[in-house]
Amino acid sequence: MARIILVLGAGSNVGAALTTKFQSLGYKLALVSRSTPKPSSENILHLQADLTDPNVYCSIFTRIRESFGGTPSVVVFNAALLSPSTEPGNIFAVPLDAFQRDLNLQVKGPYVAAGEAYKLWSEEEKVGGGGEKKQFIFTGNAQWNTLLPLYQFVTLGVAKNASAYWLGVADKMYRERGFRFFFTDQRNAQGGPAGVAGPEEHAEMYSRIVQDPDAFPFLVPFVDGTKLEDLGNTRWE
Numbered sequence: 001m002a003r004i005i006l007v008l009g010a011g012s013n014v015g016a017a018l019t020t021k022f023q024s025l026g027y028k029l030a031l032v033s034r035s036t037p038k039p040s041s042e043n044i045l046h047l048q049a050d051l052t053d054p055n056v057y058c059s060i061f062t063r064i065r066e067s068f069g070g071t072p073s074v075v076v077f078n079a080a081l082l083s084p085s086t087e088p089g090n091i092f093a094v095p096l097d098a099f100q101r102d103l104n105l106q107v108k109g110p111y112v113a114a115g116e117a118y119k120l121w122s123e124e125e126k127v128g129g130g131g132e133k134k135q136f137i138f139t140g141n142a143q144w145n146t147l148l149p150l151y152q153f154v155t156l157g158v159a160k161n162a163s164a165y166w167l168g169v170a171d172k173m174y175r176e177r178g179f180r181f182f183f184t185d186q187r188n189a190q191g192g193p194a195g196v197a198g199p200e201e202h203a204e205m206y207s208r209i210v211q212d213p214d215a216f217p218f219l220v221p222f223v224d225g226t227k228l229e230d231l232g233n234t235r236w237e
Contacts, residue, residue: 002043003132005210006030006064006072008051008113009079014139017199018076019044021207030064030072040067051079052104054112061116071120073132074210077110078139084152091154099155106159110138111166114181118170121179133178135210138167139202140183142193144219145231164219171218180213185221187229194223201225 005022007015010031019029023043030045031037037046045067049056064072083098085091114136121134143157144164164183171181186194186201204225209216221229 001070002026002028003074004028004030004064004068004070004072005074005076006032006060007076007078008032008060008109009077009139011078013199014078014197014202017203018078018206021203022074025207025211027074028068030060030068032060051109052081052101054104054108057109057112057116060113061120071124072117073134075113075117075136076139076206077113077137079105079109080139080156081105082153082156085154089151091151094155102155103159103162106156107162110136110163114167114170118174118179125177131178133180133213135180135182135213136167136170137182137184137206137209138163139197140164140185141197142185142187144183144185146193148193168218180216181218182209182213182216183219185219187221187223187231189223191229191231198225 005027007018007029009015010019010033015031019031022029028043030047032047032049034048034050037048040046045064047060047063049060081102083094083102085093086095087093117136140160143160148157167181167183184205186197188194201222201224205220205222209220216228221231223229
């Protein structure tokens with residue numbers, strides 16, 4: 001049976017590159033976005049969902065099992081929101097409803113999605129169908145260890161840091177069972193924040209992670225997607 005990948009936040013950049021890459025690897029794809037979905041096909045399931053709502057994730061996994069007859073062995077959380085302050089230079093002027101919405105999407109959302117995946121992977125494990133390794137990959141950035149003095153990026157940095165923590169704990173607790181949790185961080189050639197995410201670079205790195213997950217720690221800094229980058233002593237244990 002073909003492996004299944006679920007991409008939460010399957011937009012026109014990283015999401016599109018992941019679609020092309022994982023199609024070439026023979027995966028069935030479940031692609032979730034907030035826009036009107038394209039028609040589905042035998043190997044691609046398009047779903048529309050508001051990923052700020054934690055109640056949608058259970059139904060997403062249910063739809064995948066109904067359509068493909070199985071559970072995703074790879075889950076990618078690629079959705080992001082950025083709500084800037086309404087007052088230039090003041091990080092405390094982000095509207096609280098927008099602040100909460102950003103955290104709902106980028107902290108609560110992946111946490112609930114990972115919990116659903118963990119539950120289904122554990123059920124497969126109990127009935128002897130859990131031999132295949134599983135991966136949950138979160139599209140992060142350099143803000144887990146870089147303090148950017150930019151008032152526009154506060155909610156994004158808070159969310160990336162919060163999710164990096166529980167992803168690292170999950171990976172440490174469950175890796176021996178073959179359940180891996182990854183936080184990726186694309187950098188520029190000088191080791192600084194990449195700025196704009198590179199779609200092809202992310203797709204290449206994610207394909208390498210799923211093909212050999214044991215070769216990677218939970219925190220995956222990279223530049224061009226071909227290898228893990230060494231950030232010196234800046235890492236989580």
